Amino acid sequence: MTIKELSGIAKRESYVLAALSGEKRKFALENIAQEIKRNAEEIFAANDEDLKRAEEAGLPMPVIKRLAFKEEKLAETLNEISALINLPDPVGEVTLHRELAEGLILKRVTCPIGVIGAIFESRPDALVQIACLCIKSGNCVILKGGSEAASTNKALFKAIHTAALAAGLPENCLILAESREDVKSLLSCAGNVDLLLPRGSNEFVRYIMENTTIPVIGHSEGLCSIYIDEEYDPEIALRVVLDAKTQYVAVCNALDTLLIHKNAAPAIFPKIAEMFKEAKVELRAQEALLKYADCVKAREEDFDTEFLDYILAVKQVESLEEAIEHINSHSSHHTDGIITKNPENAEKFMNEVDSAGVYLNCSTRFADGNRYGFGAEVGISTGKIHARGPVGLSGLVTYKYKLYGNGDTVGQFAVGEKKYTHKDLD
Amino acid sequence: MTIKELSGIAKRESYVLAALSGEKRKFALENIAQEIKRNAEEIFAANDEDLKRAEEAGLPMPVIKRLAFKEEKLAETLNEISALINLPDPVGEVTLHRELAEGLILKRVTCPIGVIGAIFESRPDALVQIACLCIKSGNCVILKGGSEAASTNKALFKAIHTAALAAGLPENCLILAESREDVKSLLSCAGNVDLLLPRGSNEFVRYIMENTTIPVIGHSEGLCSIYIDEEYDPEIALRVVLDAKTQYVAVCNALDTLLIHKNAAPAIFPKIAEMFKEAKVELRAQEALLKYADCVKAREEDFDTEFLDYILAVKQVESLEEAIEHINSHSSHHTDGIITKNPENAEKFMNEVDSAGVYLNCSTRFADGNRYGFGAEVGISTGKIHARGPVGLSGLVTYKYKLYGNGDTVGQFAVGEKKYTHKDLD
Numbered sequence: 148m149t150i151k152e153l154s155g156i157a158k159r160e161s162y163v164l165a166a167l168s169g170e171k172r173k174f175a176l177e178n179i180a181q182e183i184k185r186n187a188e189e190i191f192a193a194n195d196e197d198l199k200r201a202e203e204a205g206l207p208m209p210v211i212k213r214l215a216f217k218e219e220k221l222a223e224t225l226n227e228i229s230a231l232i233n234l235p236d237p238v239g240e241v242t243l244h245r246e247l248a249e250g251l252i253l254k255r256v257t258c259p260i261g262v263i264g265a266i267f268e269s270r271p272d273a274l275v276q277i278a279c280l281c282i283k284s285g286n287c288v289i290l291k292g293g294s295e296a297a298s299t300n301k302a303l304f305k306a307i308h309t310a311a312l313a314a315g316l317p318e319n320c321l322i323l324a325e326s327r328e329d330v331k332s333l334l335s336c337a338g339n340v341d342l343l344l345p346r347g348s349n350e351f352v353r354y355i356m357e358n359t360t361i362p363v364i365g366h367s368e369g370l371c372s373i374y375i376d377e378e379y380d381p382e383i384a385l386r387v388v389l390d391a392k393t394q395y396v397a398v399c400n401a402l403d404t405l406l407i408h409k410n411a412a413p414a415i416f417p418k419i420a421e422m423f424k425e426a427k428v429e430l431r432a433q434e435a436l437l438k439y440a441d442c443v444k445a446r447e448e449d450f451d452t453e454f455l456d457y458i459l460a461v462k463q464v465e466s467l468e469e470a471i472e473h474i475n476s477h478s479s480h481h482t483d484g485i486i487t488k489n490p491e492n493a494e495k496f497m498n499e500v501d502s503a504g505v506y507l508n509c510s511t512r513f514a515d516g517n518r519y520g521f522g523a524e525v526g527i528s529t530g531k532i533h534a535r536g537p538v539g540l541s542g543l544v545t546y547k548y549k550l551y552g553n554g555d556t557v558g559q560f561a562v563g564e565k566k567y568t569h570k571d572l573d
Numbered sequence: 574m575t576i577k578e579l580s581g582i583a584k585r586e587s588y589v590l591a592a593l594s595g596e597k598r599k600f601a602l603e604n605i606a607q608e609i610k611r612n613a614e615e616i617f618a619a620n621d622e623d624l625k626r627a628e629e630a631g632l633p634m635p636v637i638k639r640l641a642f643k644e645e646k647l648a649e650t651l652n653e654i655s656a657l658i659n660l661p662d663p664v665g666e667v668t669l670h671r672e673l674a675e676g677l678i679l680k681r682v683t684c685p686i687g688v689i690g691a692i693f694e695s696r697p698d699a700l701v702q703i704a705c706l707c708i709k710s711g712n713c714v715i716l717k718g719g720s721e722a723a724s725t726n727k728a729l730f731k732a733i734h735t736a737a738l739a740a741g742l743p744e745n746c747l748i749l750a751e752s753r754e755d756v757k758s759l760l761s762c763a764g765n766v767d768l769l770l771p772r773g774s775n776e777f778v779r780y781i782m783e784n785t786t787i788p789v790i791g792h793s794e795g796l797c798s799i800y801i802d803e804e805y806d807p808e809i810a811l812r813v814v815l816d817a818k819t820q821y822v823a824v825c826n827a828l829d830t831l832l833i834h835k836n837a838a839p840a841i842f843p844k845i846a847e848m849f850k851e852a853k854v855e856l857r858a859q860e861a862l863l864k865y866a867d868c869v870k871a872r873e874e875d876f877d878t879e880f881l882d883y884i885l886a887v888k889q890v891e892s893l894e895e896a897i898e899h900i901n902s903h904s905s906h907h908t909d910g911i912i913t914k915n916p917e918n919a920e921k922f923m924n925e926v927d928s929a930g931v932y933l934n935c936s937t938r939f940a941d942g943n944r945y946g947f948g949a950e951v952g953i954s955t956g957k958i959h960a961r962g963p964v965g966l967s968g969l970v971t972y973k974y975k976l977y978g979n980g981d982t983v984g985q986f987a988v989g990e991k992k993y994t995h996k997d998l999d
Contacts, residue, residue, distance in 0.1 A: 162901055162927060166921075166925050247939070247944060247945065247946065253945060258924075260957055260958070341957055341958070342957075353786065356786035357786055360783055362788065362956065363788075380980070386980050387980055387982060389982075390982030390984045391982075394987065471588075475588055497973075498684075499588055501591070502973065503973060503974060504973070505974070505975050506978065507975075507978060508978045508979050508981070509978025510978075510981065510982045512983035513978075513983060518673060518986075518993065519673065519679060519974070531767055531768075531971040532686070532768055532958065532959045532971065533788075536974045547927075547928065547929060547961065547962070548929060548930045548945070549930075549931050550932045550933065551934070552933060552935025552936075553809065553934050554806070554813060554935070555934070555936065555939070556813060556817075556935070557821075557936050557938035557944075558820050560944075567944065569946035
């Protein structure tokens with residue numbers, strides 16, 4: 148069957164899945180954890196195939212590292228599923244309860260979105276995370292992972308799908324898409340697919356947006372900045388900036404741009420330069436800073452670059468306002484922080500910087516669904532619509548309005564026979 | 574200036590608007606109400622021009638009626654603004670407050686979306702509603718109304734803009750787009766415009782979606798259904814169905830399809846046919862029903878048609894399940910209701926029908942922001958992402974995560990020096 152036909156079946160079965168109880172979805176997740184454990188050897192063997200292919204193809208070390216799915220990743224994955232099982236059911240939450248008029252009661256209740264199309268990179272654990280988050284939130288999902296992880300994904304999918312079916316979930320609540328052509332087909336499934344979650348480069352996410360009418364929540368680049376304000380704690384500044392840049396360089400919440408107030412620069416920049424020299428990070432500094440330390444002169448494009456590497460662009464600014472303006476026009480609206488001892492400046496920065504995460508005196512690396520306590524994430528949204536920042540369960544539900552009456556008509560209100568009370572209940 | 578240039582300025586000024594206090598936005602709305610009142614004569618004169626042009630062009634009566642902006646509409650509009658002023662500020666609401674670890678505090682806080690592009694039909698009061706909702710929620714807005722209302726829109730916009738500026742709002746927080754070409758330009762303003770709100774036909778909304786990468790919340794057709802279940806109160810059934818079909822036929826929440834359980838049909842359908850004969854509504858009934866009353870035989874496409882007229886398609890179904898399935902595959906997921914005395918059937922219907930509004934024993938005509946107590950609406954979303962059903966203030970905000978630390982690094986957690994507590998506060 149084609150992805151289009153499959154998505155039509157998934158759409159119909161999404162109503163069945165949405166009607167299942169939270170208990171049943173919980174049971175399915177327990178079953179999935181067990182089945183993955185039971186099939187560990189098979190999954191490891193499949194992963195060996197992927198790793199062998201990747202080495203033969205000469206893929207870079209960081210890609211190969213992310214591709215690996217062994218004992219440690221398995222344990223992590225099982226931990227994540229068990230944390231997810233223990234989170235409250237995101238479906239059926241009443242978020243508004245209002246008497247519109249006597250005997251006419253409105254409830255806004257969370258419900259699954261329907262069918263989700265997820266396109267992600269070559270980390271096989273991403274497949275497990277996304278599938279489990281979708282089941283927990285009552286959504287069908289079409290999964291397309293990176294081709295480098297094809298064998299591992301297939302083995303993981305088999306275990307997950309078998310366990311879900313055995314738990315009584317509908318057959319097409321989980322669909323594995325395997326070819327690049329499937330991605331193209333997926334884009335034309337408006338009406339069947341309710342939401343696309345692409346993860347990848349800006350170009351890739353933009354390509355998806357340009358070629359579909361399905362709503363898209365994109366996980367793309369994170370050009371993250373930290374601004375060191377005029378009054379700051381140097382110990383905190385050094386510690387946080389080092390962690391943000393070097394704790395894991397290849398990820399979206401790592402630091403790319405450092406802004407320093409002109410009155411802070413003379414004292415702190417030499418120390419920063421020394422610290423990063425030791426950490427083998429290349430600093431690309433704006434001209435005004437070169438007199439304080441020996442480093443490469445930054446080009447303009449460095450301030451629009453997500454490095455994903457041991458490189459950091461540094462700029463001196465005249466004021467808090469200039470820092471905010473720089474970030475609003477150069478950052479990718481992912482996560483940006485301020486180091487300051489001045490609480491007013493902190494609030495101004497956090498209110499006026501237009502990013503999903505605005506941080507005070509801590510590392511940008513905290514931008515993550517697990518660290519926020521969301522029970523993993525399907526991605527980190529740099530868009531503003533529906534879900535922003537780490538997208539966990541609350542980003543995977545929508546709501547419906549339930550109105551309970553007893554023969555109520557709008558005509559009664561039009562002629563003044565009845566009156567709206569608009570009284571919130573509970 | 575072109576719309577693209579203007580949208581760039583609006584983007585920059587959106588940060589200024591977002592930083593203004595709720596008090597200041599409230600004051601602007603008070604000023605706007607006064608300025609519209611003060612300019613009433615000028616606005617009425619402009620409306621006369623539009624009405625004259627519409628009559629000369631031979632536009633249909635319902636269009637001309639909606640175009641009129643006189644004393645009564647003015648009073649309604651001023652009432653709506655005053656209701657909006659009294660609603661709580663949607664900006665700055667803390668929706669999550671969590672200790673991630675000792676001394677590391679996460680807050681999720683609502684904030685404006687940024688710049689909104691609204692494209693709407695020829696009701697001049699829509700311009701006032703949308704502009705005021707956007708100001709209340711701290712968003713800049715580019716407004717493009719129907720060309721039939723061009724003169725009235727211009728006069729209203731002048732009053733609103735003057736009042737907003739006098740209240741200290743930034744100059745380009747409100748922009749009036751006047752030509753059809755402006756709509757095309759608006760679609761290419763991704764990066765400056767954060768959200769598009771088109772209102773119109775399905776085709777129009779689809780055209781917008783196909784030609785932009787900006788997220789779209791569409792207000793399009795409402796193909797609404799009511800299902801009369803096996804056990805039902807005939808008095809309620811007749812009253813609700815009549816109101817849903819005839820209280821105002823030209824709107825999206827009016828009834829288009831009536832489904833009747835086969836065991837209910839023999840008793841209720843003849844009464845329905847008689848009632849609608851009197852109300853001059855043409856019934857198009859499925860063959861199985863023709864033996865109970867004299868009416869036109871429905872064609873298949875009648876069950877996929879939003880009539881916006883005194884026409885109703887009627888179908889007999891075998892079961893509650895068939896009714897749910899029919900609605901999920903034929904309705905536009907706007908608002909659908911059930912008439913039943915059986916509470917289990919009611920809950921099954923309301924849980925499994927995948928529509929923004931699911932109603933028990935009341936008229937579909939209640940689907941409306943004012944009636945829900947939202948302080949007007951920018952539209953009724955038939956999509957599921959971000960906002961569903963009547964879109965009021967809560968659909969016009971997004972959120973950001975604020976993280977407050979004191980030198981916290983991810984590295985401390987990686988080496989086990991610190992532990993996540995994930996404790997919800999307040």
